[in-house]
Amino acid sequence: MKEDLTKLLEAKMIIEKLANGVNPIDQSQIDSSHFLNDSKIIRSLFYLVNYLNDEISNSKIIGKPKRFIITEEQIAKIQLPTGKLGLNDFAAAVNEVIDPLFTKKLSGAIVSKKLKELAILSETVNEDGRKRTVTNEISSSYGIEMITRFYDGRPYNQVVFDELGKEFLLNNLNRLFE
Structure with missing residues (x-):
């Protein structure tokens, strides 16, 4: 379960970086002409981040956190x-x-x-x-x-x-x- 939560957190952080126009691999800004900087894509990525936050916090996956978990990025x-x-x-x-x-x-x-x-x-x-x-x-x-x-x-x-x-x-x- 801890491993699943860690993977979810890392996936959410990657999607959030993409939504903010940041390359999650090298932390550089994504070129303005790249398809990931299209407003429809950005809105969809932010929607997905918010959806993941809601689903994770409302699901039985976590409830009240009982363990300390931190990602390498954090x-x-x-x-x-x-x-x-x-x-x-x-x-x-x-x-x-x-x-x-x-x-x-x-x-x-x-x-x-x-x-x-x-x-x-x-x-x-x-x-x-x-x-x-x-x-x-x-x-x-x-x-x-x-x-x-x-x-x-x-x-x-x-x-x-x-x-x-x-x-x-x-x-x-x-x-x-x-």
Whole structure:
């Protein structure tokens, strides 16, 4: 089912690009004399995109999204902030490019859980019994470190990703959620 949804999303994106006069293969503008730039063709392509959106959102194919799914094209559109990045900020940047009708939104907690399962991050229990995500011996080789930040004048530790860490997350986003 996940594979079918991914194929539908990719097909819809290709049709949408064609409707907008963009070659989906190389992202170049389609020549104005090309038959795909005829107004009847363009209207038909947009009609098809809208129809696919309606059919997919009203069908039993998806219901309320239960899984996180992202296409390679969507990953390529992710704009990450410069500098060191926390997991919640990473998730927010990813959520900017996904369609919540088709996929569950990403959260920093979900990414953190997946990285702990891979032993890239670890977990500790503090004095008051609360669990905290922390780095471990191998975290730095993935571009992950722990820094101290302040909120309302109180210090707290945050797991952050440098450029290497951001590249790792982007390159492995689909593998993390298989």
